[in-house]
Amino acid sequence: DTKTLASPVIAGNREELRSISNQIWKNPELKFQEHFAHKLLTDFLESKGFSVDRGYCGLETAFRARFGSGHPNVCVVCEYDALPEIGHACGHNLISEAGIAAGLGVKGFLESNESGITGTITVMGTPAEEGGGGKIFMIERGAFDGVDIVMMAHP
Numbered sequence: 352d353t354k355t356l357a358s359p360v361i362a363g364n365r366e367e368l369r370s371i372s373n374q375i376w377k378n379p380e381l382k383f384q385e386h387f388a389h390k391l392l393t394d395f396l397e398s399k400g401f402s403v404d405r406g407y408c409g410l411e412t413a414f415r416a417r418f419g420s421g422h423p424n425v426c427v428v429c430e431y432d433a434l435p436e437i438g439h440a441c442g443h444n445l446i447s448e449a450g451i452a453a454g455l456g457v458k459g460f461l462e463s464n465e466s467g468i469t470g471t472i473t474v475m476g477t478p479a480e481e482g483g484g485g486k487i488f489m490i491e492r493g494a495f496d497g498v499d500i501v502m503m504a505h506p
Contacts, residue, residue: 353460353466356459356460356463356465356466357456357457357459357460358456359459360455360456360458360459361452361455361456361459364399364452364455367395368448368451368452369448371391371392371395371447371448371451372444372445372447372448373444374387374391375387375388375391375431375439375443375444375447376438376439376444379433379434379438379439380431380432380433381432381433381434381435381481382432382478382479382480382481382482382483382485383410383411383412383432383478383479383483383485384412384432385412385431385432385478385479386411386412388412388431388432388447389405389411389412389413389414389431389476389478392414392429392431392447392451392476393405393414393416393476395451396414396416396451396454396474397416399455399458400418400458401416401417401418401454401458401474402416402417402418403415403416404416407475407476407489407494408488408489408492408493408494409492410478410479410485410488410489412476412478412479413475413476413477413478413485413489413494414475414476415473415474415475415476415494416454416473416474416475416476417471417472417473417474418454418458418461418471418472419458419461419469419470419471419472420469420470420471421469421470421471422470422471422499423470423471423499423500424470424471424472424473424497424498424499424500425457425470425471425472425473425498425499425500425502426472426473426474426475426495426498426500426501426502427450427453427454427457427472427473427474427475427501427502427503428446428450428475428477428486428501428502428503429446429447429450429451429474429475429476429477429503430443430446430447430477430478430480430503431443431444431446431447431476431478432478432479432480432481432483432485433481434481441481442505442506443480443481445504445506446503446504446505446506449504450474450503450504451474453474453502453504454472454473454474457472458472473498475489475494475495475501477489
């Protein structure tokens with residue numbers, strides 16, 4: 352089943368995922384200035400076999416990472432900006448961790464090909480959630496065109 356195929360992949364990356372969350376927490380960046388988090392997340396996803404588009408939709412700190420092909424195209428959103436003066440009190444470091452973990456899990460499922468199900472997993476990095484309207488710019492620029500379902504976990 353899906354959980355049996357995805358869970359070991361996520362568990363096998365547990366320490367890296369925790370480290371990424373902690374690094375983002377320790378390096379809070381405000382809207383459209385999320386250069387550290389952008390590099391950390393895109394380098395990690397690329398190292399795990401995702402095709403990564405940095406500076407996606409003309410936004411320097413946005414990204415799209417994809418694996419697979421065709422439909423359904425399932426998208427998981429990552430947020431990684433911080434709030435002025437209080438850093439990641441809103442948990443965007445955790446949203447990023449959950450997003451890349453979900454991406455890895457779905458990738459593992461697709462790679463197994465045990466079910467015969469095909470499709471695409473997209474991990475979308477959306478900057479400037481806190482007062483910058485990053486997702487609005489991305490939607491207007493077609494970031495989610497061709498995506499069948501979008502989800503995000505928010506603590």
